[in-house]
Amino acid sequence: MLNELRPALVLAVLLAAITGLAYPLAMTGAAQALFPVQANGSLVEKNGTVIGSALVGQAFTGEGYFHPRPSATTGADPADPAKSVPQPYNASNSMGSNLGPTNPALVERVSADLDRLKAENPSAAVPVDLVTTSGSGLDPHITPAAALFQVPRVARARGLAPDAVKALVEARVEDRTLGVLGEPRVNVLALNLALDALPRR
Structure with a gap:
């Protein structure tokens, strides 16, 4: 059974290393080198x-x-966090009006x-x-x-x-x-x- 699991585990670790570490680090490095202002x-x-x-x-x-x-973004109501109130240009809640x-x-x-x-x-x-x-x-x-x-x-x-x-x-x-x-x-x-x-x- 281990012989069947080993290829799957190795592939999962390899893909996690490539897509979860190597690729993001390479893209971050390239962005910082080529477009530092935009990347930040x-x-x-x-x-x-x-x-x-x-x-x-x-x-x-x-x-x-x-x-x-005008901006239609909203944010949490300070008086009642369960409700939202207009909060123009709230970058943490990008949205249009419905x-x-x-x-x-x-x-x-x-x-x-x-x-x-x-x-x-x-x-x-x-x-x-x-x-x-x-x-x-x-x-x-x-x-x-x-x-x-x-x-x-x-x-x-x-x-x-x-x-x-x-x-x-x-x-x-x-x-x-x-x-x-x-x-x-x-x-x-x-x-x-x-x-x-x-x-x-």
């Missing part, structure tokens, strides 16, 4: 302190900052966002990504149109010339990956960091 989470630092990741959105709410698209297009809560939220954005910039159409959530709830990017829509508010709040803020946005537009994948986009965290670096009037 694309972390963004400011003055030596990690302030976020280029791959995960953050909730910027100040008038002097560009705002990301609300259908006729759901009253979704309609109310989108309508309120539309009214607020129309009051913020009455002369422009509201880009759809400023009122809709992404599938992950963690999208760090907005469309160039969504960034340009916010230029008047940001310029007013910071006392900057709108043309200077617009030029900053246009300089931060990322093209399609490899020229064909995805759409042009603007990383909100990178844009806000560049904005903070501008001298105020």
Whole structure:
């Protein structure tokens, strides 16, 4: 019987060593050697302190900052851990909204966002990504149109010339990956960091 078991046991140990140790170590080593920034989470630092990741959105709410698209992620309710509450950009619970297009809560939220954005910039159409959530709830990017829509508010709040803020946005537009994948986009965290670096009037 041992003769029949030995090949199976040897193969199980060998496969465990290859797939459980050798392969992960090789991939980790290759990633660290070839793509160290991406392999470590694309972390963004400011003055030596990690302030976020280029791959995960953050909730910027100040008038002097560009705002990301809404997030539908949730987290545990501090008052009752058995329940969940909205927790935008919760990276430990990536998810989209399960609300259908006729759901009253979704309609109310989108309508309120539309009214607020129309009051913020009455002369422009509201880009759809400023009122809709992404599938992950963690999208760090907005469309160039969504960034340009916010230029008047940001310029007013910071006392900057709108043309200077617009030029900053246009300089931060990322093209399609490899020229064909995805759409042009603007990383909100990178844009806000560049904005903070501008001298105020």
